[in-house]
Amino acid sequence: MKYQQQNISANDFEECIKCTICTAYCPVMAVNPDYPGPKMAGPDGERYRLKSPEFYDKALKYCLNCKRCEISCPSNVKIGDIIQSARIKYDKSKPKLRDHILAETDVMGALASPFAPIVNPILKTKIAKLALDNVLGVDRHRNFPEYVSKRFAPWFKKQEAEQLKYPKHIAYFHGCYVNNQNPGMGKDLVKIMNAIGYGVLPLEKQKCCGVAKIANKLIDRAQHDARINLKSIRKAVDEGMPVLGTSSTCIFTMRDEYPHLLGLDNADVKNDILLATVFLARKVNSGEIKLVFRNDYHKKISYHTPCHMQKLGWATYSKELMKMIPGVEFVVLPSQCCGIAGTYGFKKENYKYSQEIGSEVFDNIRNANPDYVATDCETCKWQIEMSTGYTVKNPIEILAEALDFEETRKANNL
Numbered sequence: 001m002k003y004q005q006q007n008i009s010a011n012d013f014e015e016c017i018k019c020t021i022c023t024a025y026c027p028v029m030a031v032n033p034d035y036p037g038p039k040m041a042g043p044d045g046e047r048y049r050l051k052s053p054e055f056y057d058k059a060l061k062y063c064l065n066c067k068r069c070e071i072s073c074p075s076n077v078k079i080g081d082i083i084q085s086a087r088i089k090y091d092k093s094k095p096k097l098r099d100h101i102l103a104e105t106d107v108m109g110a111l112a113s114p115f116a117p118i119v120n121p122i123l124k125t126k127i128a129k130l131a132l133d134n135v136l137g138v139d140r141h142r143n144f145p146e147y148v149s150k151r152f153a154p155w156f157k158k159q160e161a162e163q164l165k166y167p168k169h170i171a172y173f174h175g176c177y178v179n180n181q182n183p184g185m186g187k188d189l190v191k192i193m194n195a196i197g198y199g200v201l202p203l204e205k206q207k208c209c210g211v212a213k214i215a216n217k218l219i220d221r222a223q224h225d226a227r228i229n230l231k232s233i234r235k236a237v238d239e240g241m242p243v244l245g246t247s248s249t250c251i252f253t254m255r256d257e258y259p260h261l262l263g264l265d266n267a268d269v270k271n272d273i274l275l276a277t278v279f280l281a282r283k284v285n286s287g288e289i290k291l292v293f294r295n296d297y298h299k300k301i302s303y304h305t306p307c308h309m310q311k312l313g314w315a316t317y318s319k320e321l322m323k324m325i326p327g328v329e330f331v332v333l334p335s336q337c338c339g340i341a342g343t344y345g346f347k348k349e350n351y352k353y354s355q356e357i358g359s360e361v362f363d364n365i366r367n368a369n370p371d372y373v374a375t376d377c378e379t380c381k382w383q384i385e386m387s388t389g390y391t392v393k394n395p396i397e398i399l400a401e402a403l404d405f406e407e408t409r410k411a412n413n414l
Helices: 019-027 039-047 058-062 068-072 079-090 097-103 104-122 126-136 154-159 174-179 183-195 211-215 219-238 248-261 278-287 307-312 314-323 351-368 376-388 397-402 405-411
Strands: 168-173 199-201 243-245 273-275 299-303 330-331 372-374
Touching: 019 039, 019 068, 039 058, 039 079, 058 079, 058 314, 068 079, 068 307, 097 126, 097 211, 104 126, 104 174, 126 183, 154 174, 168 183, 168 219, 168 248, 174 183, 183 199, 183 405, 211 219, 211 248, 219 243, 219 248, 219 405, 243 248, 243 278, 248 273, 248 307, 273 278, 278 314, 278 351, 278 397, 299 314, 299 351, 299 397, 307 314, 314 330, 314 397, 351 376, 372 397
Parallel strands: 168 199, 168 243, 243 273, 299 330, 299 372
Antiparallel strands: none
């Protein structure tokens, strides 16, 4: 099915009161004079685009889709959705080879992982960086996350028989990052869930959440993958399992972008798609489970709130869990965009803006000088590690380091 523009009233552009609060909160406006800003690109521009597609402004490509305009809007106008829908509908330029490569994360992971010991060093060389810059338009200053030789999915499948022995179960959407670059985090989640009495099972089939394809206008491919994911999610929910993820952007995409930008109804399962930290914090707060932490774990941790986590309104859950660790000195950084926005910050034409947007985040981290930075988004991790040199970990990884697994099992009568 080809992309069809949503009924415009669903994005409530008529409710815009022209207060310009969204403009004040837009991270792009502060660094890029070519971007008209969320009010002009969104509700105002839509009024003109409805009259004629000729009013479409190609500068809308500079939008990060960070959703901070929507968070700040007092009238709940879906400004980011209006902008992204306009890009999908009116921008007739074809995705470049670079855009396909950056967006096809499943394909690239399958190709690169068997040759990870060769691919990773090559991608770090000056020659490779110059070639990517000059030929594909991937900025030479950008570092690539490293691939792993042994991906998560094959290991995960082998655990199924053992996981079925647990009385309760959750289904895990691991996503491309855990599968291709950080299988250890997936294993951490399995270990944590097992310690509180839950088995962790794979979805019947899963594809990339689609966020990179949406950003690069590969809408047919994004819809194809989303349908596969929704079919597997519905099967898991029908079997009584919530579907958990460890990436805030993956979860946000499946919950919000599938219906808003891909036109795929997920209302029947939306509330069953959760971030793992949300699931854990709610279970702890209800008294259903207990977490027991090591006495010898002492770290200073600064928390960076990813933009899509801010939009979901779930940062409080990740922060709650880390505050439970007795030996942690916890610092919450001001909620600001780090600038990478998935594939956005990899592109040569955006790299400068990406770094300028994130500059305050980088300065705040340096001033805090933590042992770790915590964040729920892998691309935020890549941006912060590259730009500051500080180690960034997902809250699930930090919980796995800090938990006393033996005592946690005892506390949960296992």
